[in-house]
């Protein structure tokens with residue numbers, strides 16, 4: 001891949017499979033300067049849209065890489081900055097969808113630019129959009145996302161609601177939890193309310209996996225994330241890495257956590273399996289035991305059987 005400047009990989013990602021990355025802006029050009037950013041501090045903090053790298057060069061690299069039909073699952077706009085700041089993103093998406101229609105496109109974005117309807121128009125042909133939303137209150141937003149002036153959570157949420165209305169692909173809303181900043185019960189409640197308005201297909205909770213832009217930022221505890229996950233509708237997934245063996249979570253702890261969660265809100269077997277990264281046999285065993293002991297019950301719901309508290 002040494003001959004390419006704007007595309008990288010393909011890399012194997014847990015969430016997207018084999019993914020070819022496209023980086024459309026110079027290192028850390030972003031409208032936010034998040035304290036947890038795993039690419040380091042933002043060097044150019046801006047909301048100006050322009051052709052940061054030549055669109056033609058990106059198209060040439062893509063054509064060269066894709067001409068032999070490599071087996072990849074996604075072409076992903078990501079990298080070390082905000083891809084929607086590039087004014088040619090729409091042309092690049094159109095190019096892929098027209099000349100290489102077999103490839104799926106994902107866009108990882110901080111969601112700050114969707115208040116501009118042109119941006120939504122430009123990215124509408126992507127198959128999956130993963131916007132971030134880490135705060136609803138202004139003060140929490142300023143502390144965690146440290147934005148370019150004029151960018152605020154109200155505008156971002158409005159933009160994401162617009163996106164949902166006008167975009168028919170999948171939206172996975174990503175929320176990065178930073179202990180002590182955006183994990184208070186009040187802020188989580190506000191985030192859950194905002195997520196209801198945005199209506200994403202999935203809500204994903206993330207936490208620190210690599211060194212952050214600002215020292216002193218901690219990784220959220222797994223048990224805290226499980227509790228937070230259960231407060232979202234649909235139930236959120238945890239996408240950060242946790243080694244549950246290292247955390248010394250015993251089978252009895254898992255049973256207790258499942259019991260606490262279904263007591264707060266009924267869940268399907270599949271939701272429990274995904275959230276706790278368990279095999280279906282393990283979930284079956286735990287639910288069977290809890291049912292026999294009369295500690296949970298089955299409730300019929302829109303997606304089949306739900307397991308709920310007594």
Ligand code: SF4
Nearest residue numbers: 030032033034037110
């Ligand atoms: S939006 Fe993404 S790239 Fe920009 S500072 Fe935040 S985490 Fe880093």
